[in-house]
Amino acid sequence: MENITKMPVFKGFASFLLFTFFITSCLTEAGSCWAQEQSNFDTAFNYIKNEVFYGGEIPKTITMLNQMLKTMELTSEQKIEVYKLLGEAHVAQHFETEAVEAINKILELVPNYQPGADA
Numbered sequence: 001m002e003n004i005t006k007m008p009v010f011k012g013f014a015s016f017l018l019f020t021f022f023i024t025s026c027l028t029e030a031g032s033c034w035a036q037e038q039s040n041f042d043t044a045f046n047y048i049k050n051e052v053f054y055g056g057e058i059p060k061t062i063t064m065l066n067q068m069l070k071t072m073e074l075t076s077e078q079k080i081e082v083y084k085l086l087g088e089a090h091v092a093q094h095f096e097t098e099a100v101e102a103i104n105k106i107l108e109l110v111p112n113y114q115p116g117a118d119a
Helices: 008-024 030-053 058-071 076-092 096-109
Strands: none
Touching: 030 058, 030 076, 058 076, 076 096
16 A cells, blocks of 8 residues: 555645644734744745745645635735735636736735836
């Protein structure tokens, strides 16, 4: 019998659980909670971008970023980062309409947004 940890379904589920843990864990003290949420965002976003997106798992990237937008309380700057990567993921999948929607979300947050201006 194949080792369960080597099965693709298990790896995907384990990644989802890890992602969910980072999103949902938060300390109860107000100051610590903000720092923890920032850390959770950074950890989760970097994992999605560097491991999932750059790993070529584009549909999974889209799912995880949408989940992040639904479940995390994000700052405007964090939302912009998420929508930029979401737009790239949609372009990679040839989902032009969804890519435009992601860019429009950025423009709702920053009406005079210029790509590359934050680089």
